[in-house]
Amino acid sequence: MTKDRFKNTALIQASLKKRYAxxxxxxxxxxxxxxxxxxxxxxxxFDIVSKGTPAFTQQHISIAVNIDVDALxxxxxxxxxxISKADFSSLIKSSLRxxxxxxxxxxxxxxxxxxxxxxxxxxxxxxxxxxxxxxGKKQDIWMLAHSQAASYLKGQITRVxxxxxxKVKNQQMDWLDRLREQGRTKSSFNTTFFTYGDxxxxxxxGIRAALQGSLFTLMVTFALAFPIGVFAAVYLEEFAPRNRLxxxxxxxxxxxAAVPSIVxxxxxxxxxxxxxxxxxxxxxxxxxxxxLMTLPTIIITSRAAIQAVSPSIREAALGVGxxxxxxxxxxxxxxxxxxxxxxxxxxxxxxxxxxAPLLMIGMVAFIMDVPxxxxxxxxxxPVQIYLWADSPERGxxxxxxxxxxxxxxxxxxxxxxxxxxxxxxxxx
Amino acid sequence: xxxxxxGSLNSLPKHYxxxxxLWAGLPAFFLFLAWLALxxxxxxxxxxxxxxxxxxxxxxxxxxxxxxxLVGYAQGSVDRSMLNEDQIAAANNxxxxxxxxxxxxxxxxxxxxxxxxxLATIRVSPELRARNHVENIFKWILFSCSFIAVLTxxxxxxxxxxxxxxxxxxxTISDFLLGLQWSPQMAIRADQVGASGSFGFVPLLVxxxxxxxxxxxxxxxxxxxxxxxxxxYASRRFRAITKPVLEILAGVPTVVYGFFAALxxxxxxxxxxxxxxxxxxxxxxxxxxxxxxxxxxxxxxSLSDDIISAVPDSMREASxxxxxxxxxxxxxxxxxxxxxxxxxxxxxxxxxxIGETMIVVMAAGLSAKLxxxxxxxVTTITVQIVTLLVGDQEFDSPKTLAAFALGLVLFFxxxxxxxxxxxxxxxxxxxxx
Numbered sequence: 001m002t003k004d005r006f007k008n009t010a011l012i013q014a015s016l017k018k019r020y021a022x023x024x025x026x027x028x029x030x031x032x033x034x035x036x037x038x039x040x041x042x043x044x045x046f047d048i049v050s051k052g053t054p055a056f057t058q059q060h061i062s063i064a065v066n067i068d069v070d071a072l073x074x075x076x077x078x079x080x081x082x083i084s085k086a087d088f089s090s091l092i093k094s095s096l097r098x099x100x101x102x103x104x105x106x107x108x109x110x111x112x113x114x115x116x117x118x119x120x121x122x123x124x125x126x127x128x129x130x131x132x133x134x135x136g137k138k139q140d141i142w143m144l145a146h147s148q149a150a151s152y153l154k155g156q157i158t159r160v161x162x163x164x165x166x167k168v169k170n171q172q173m174d175w176l177d178r179l180r181e182q183g184r185t186k187s188s189f190n191t192t193f194f195t196y197g198d199x200x201x202x203x204x205x206g207i208r209a210a211l212q213g214s215l216f217t218l219m220v221t222f223a224l225a226f227p228i229g230v231f232a233a234v235y236l237e238e239f240a241p242r243n244r245l246x247x248x249x250x251x252x253x254x255x256x257a258a259v260p261s262i263v264x265x266x267x268x269x270x271x272x273x274x275x276x277x278x279x280x281x282x283x284x285x286x287x288x289x290x291x292l293m294t295l296p297t298i299i300i301t302s303r304a305a306i307q308a309v310s311p312s313i314r315e316a317a318l319g320v321g322x323x324x325x326x327x328x329x330x331x332x333x334x335x336x337x338x339x340x341x342x343x344x345x346x347x348x349x350x351x352x353x354x355x356a357p358l359l360m361i362g363m364v365a366f367i368m369d370v371p372x373x374x375x376x377x378x379x380x381x382p383v384q385i386y387l388w389a390d391s392p393e394r395g396x397x398x399x400x401x402x403x404x405x406x407x408x409x410x411x412x413x414x415x416x417x418x419x420x421x422x423x424x425x426x427x428x
Numbered sequence: 429x430x431x432x433x434x435g436s437l438n439s440l441p442k443h444y445x446x447x448x449x450l451w452a453g454l455p456a457f458f459l460f461l462a463w464l465a466l467x468x469x470x471x472x473x474x475x476x477x478x479x480x481x482x483x484x485x486x487x488x489x490x491x492x493x494x495x496x497x498l499v500g501y502a503q504g505s506v507d508r509s510m511l512n513e514d515q516i517a518a519a520n521n522x523x524x525x526x527x528x529x530x531x532x533x534x535x536x537x538x539x540x541x542x543x544x545x546x547l548a549t550i551r552v553s554p555e556l557r558a559r560n561h562v563e564n565i566f567k568w569i570l571f572s573c574s575f576i577a578v579l580t581x582x583x584x585x586x587x588x589x590x591x592x593x594x595x596x597x598x599x600t601i602s603d604f605l606l607g608l609q610w611s612p613q614m615a616i617r618a619d620q621v622g623a624s625g626s627f628g629f630v631p632l633l634v635x636x637x638x639x640x641x642x643x644x645x646x647x648x649x650x651x652x653x654x655x656x657x658x659x660x661y662a663s664r665r666f667r668a669i670t671k672p673v674l675e676i677l678a679g680v681p682t683v684v685y686g687f688f689a690a691l692x693x694x695x696x697x698x699x700x701x702x703x704x705x706x707x708x709x710x711x712x713x714x715x716x717x718x719x720x721x722x723x724x725x726x727x728x729x730s731l732s733d734d735i736i737s738a739v740p741d742s743m744r745e746a747s748x749x750x751x752x753x754x755x756x757x758x759x760x761x762x763x764x765x766x767x768x769x770x771x772x773x774x775x776x777x778x779x780x781x782i783g784e785t786m787i788v789v790m791a792a793g794l795s796a797k798l799x800x801x802x803x804x805x806v807t808t809i810t811v812q813i814v815t816l817l818v819g820d821q822e823f824d825s826p827k828t829l830a831a832f833a834l835g836l837v838l839f840f841x842x843x844x845x846x847x848x849x850x851x852x853x854x855x856x857x858x859x860x861x
Contacts, residue, residue: 019756022753022755023754023755027657029653030656033649033652033654034658034674037650037677037729038673040722041676044677044684044685044722047692048684048688227573228573228576229573231569231570232570232573233574235570235571235574240571249574249578252581255846258776258779258780259783259842259843260783260785260842261783261785262783262785262814263584263842266588266817266831267583267587269587270587270588271583277468277469295576295580323559323560323563325563325566325567349679353679353683353684356789356810359817360813360818362818382681385687386686386786386789389683400687404683404687407684411679
């Protein structure tokens with residue numbers, strides 16, 4: 001008997017070792033899984049930030065320009081109209097040739113011209129328009145560098161790469177080196193990126209138009225989704241009778257929350273654009289589609305917030321003679337408001353990052369101009385990212401990452417706001 | 429109000445005001461909306477009706493183009509040189525109609541508002557139960573707001589169904605569902621070889637499932653193990669920090685994942701494959717699926733976490749009390765109990781993966797290849813919807829209509845997955861409530 005017991009103990013002790021080892025392994029798998037999540041997040045963010053950071057600086061080259069009235073083909077007392085039609089492009093080209101007199105062949109000249117951006121001539125024109133006394137003077141003028149020249153100046157392209165595989169040729173690098181030695185290059189914060197619309201030239205492309213489009217779209221979304229969502233939540237929580245119709249509505253809300261976003265795009269295309277003939281590519285339609293998409297989120301979170309209001313508040317209001325509607329609007333909603341706003345902000349953040357349904361309703365156009373209203377053609381920030389991601393040029397890859405950083409910045413801001421609201425709500 | 433002062437009123441004075449405002453505002457508002465919705469169609473039919481007979485004999489598309497040109501001219505966006513005499517006359521006609529419509533709209537909406545307001549004002553008397561009246565109207569407004577959810581579903585079903593039916597008049601349902609070849613570009617010209625029978629849905633389905641499978645292969649183990657670790661092992665503080673950080677992955681816009689997949693992960697996998705001597709497509713299903721899996725990790729994690737936490741503590745304590753280790757408790761007690769809920773959660777995740785658009789649009793291929801090799805490029809339902817509908821489109825070609833047929837399939841597949849998943853999860857919750 002005692003011998004048997006000892007045997008059992010020995011057996012158990014022997015198996016314990018195995019069981020504990022398995023336990024430790026299992027815990028390690030868990031830790032590895034969490035770690036994998038962290039690694040993915042880190043790699044994603046690191047990839048975006050390291051690609052995008054250079055886009056926040058821009059490169060200028062100082063060119064000595066003789067703003068010669070003859071070369072421009074205008075008189076020294078030219079009117080604004082005359083100046084705006086003058087040929088600044090060839091003026092810049094001739095100035096470049098003067099700075100590098102040893103460049104002779106056509107191909108070399110073409111390479112030389114590609115040091116400065118196409119946008120430089122418009123900048124110069126605007127400068128002269130603003131100050132006509134510049135006419136006839138010789139001056140050093142800072143000009144925006146071409147995106148390829150800029151990528152050399154930023155050190156993204158080096159001579160290590162074989163010449164055939166890069167767009168910046170050795171000779172362009174020599175010129176840029178010479179300019180740098182003379183102190184004729186400078187790097188500064190990229191204001192162009194925040195003040196311009198889309199462009200075919202990476203150095204001139206900006207997110208201003210897309211930001212404005214996103215703003216208009218979100219305004220429409222909020223104006224529709226917030227009141228409708230809150231009213232629907234109030235109805236379902238406070239007024240709805242328990243019947244088939246209410247069940248139908250609840251089932252629908254739950255299912256809509258899981259419908260793929262692209263299906264909402266099909267709805268927008270078929271109903272709002274083809275049937276109601278609302279303008280294509282407009283923030284109005286985009287906003288309507290996104291509001292239908294975010295409605296379930298807002299309704300579900302608002303219902304939770306309304307449910308959380310203590311019944312004593314309702315009973316007190318009803319007890320002093322308030323009607324049901326007065327109780328809800330004067331007493332329940334104000335208490336539930338922080339929770340409702342938290343949910344709405346999260347819904348808006350979803351809408352801000354959404355792009356698939358907007359592709360369906362034509363918000364993928366090439367938009368250079370900042371939209372002025374909700375019916376103008378426009379694009380939104382995520383769609384701009386999608387468009388730029390398609391462009392193979394290096395300059396655009398960098399812009400795409402930078403636009404993603406701006407978008408994520410806004411999302412973090414909105415979520416932080418939601419968290420702060422929730423914290424204050426919990427303290428009550 | 430003779431003698432009684434405010435006390436003799438049935439309701440507060442403001443309720444009488446609200447009532448008058450609602451009576452004046454609501455009908456006028458609805459008339460205004462209806463007018464806006466119908467005005468365009470009406471004016472178009474009037475203008476087109478007055479066009480010369482030979483133009484009316486053209487096809488609907490051509491008339492549409494013709495009409496858009498003259499409207500563009502009337503609004504000042506199209507140059508006069510693009511138009512002929514008839515169009516200019518019609519444009520003038522259009523301008524007159526618009527001006528007339530504007531005046532009529534103003535007059536009708538205005539008079540309806542005045543009429544409603546007057547009707548309400550006449551009914552005002554101390555006995556009128558204005559508060560109840562206003563609140564009844566408000567209840568209806570609240571109801572219609574929640575009914576919008578039903579209308580949206582209806583709108584989705586009808587809009588995809590109508591276009592899909594038109595598509596199935598050209599391509600039979602069996603060709604669509606059982607066809608093994610998908611090449612919608614072939615159908616532009618009707619006389620082209622293979623123009624029919626190129627709308628086979630099977631390659632898209634296989635591609636979609638392949639990418640979703642890769643995604644689940646990443647997301648389920650990582651998401652589930654993280655959930656188990658965080659809910660059963662981790663300290664409260666570790667959990668409080670880790671969970672929100674991992675949930676950032678769920679908040680990243682899908683277009684960002686698409687960019688990451690197309691520009692970082694896909695080239696990385698291709699280079700890795702080449703160094704191992706494998707041929708990997710630059711738009712491999714593996715890259716898109718991998719990144720989609722990363723996106724879904726927090727989704728699986730949160731759902732499993734909820735489900736595991738819902739298992740009653742008594743079961744945990746009983747098992748631990750019997751001397752089982754934590755890992756035995758989890759595998760032998762918690763998992764079997766939580767399994768239905770977890771399966772439901774995974775089904776929801778699969779429906780997310782099937783409906784995901786931006787990642788695959790940016791990182792998966794366009795050509796429909798019937799393969800289950802994750803190293804090759806495949807295309808998905810959502811990619812095809814986007815490629816068929818983005819850009820210029822004529823609305824009658826089977827190519828465009830096919831997108832709606834795909835949308836219909838997508839809607840019903842995700843819907844049924846969700847219904848099953850929600851049912852399973854709810855059944856599971858009831859078990860322990």
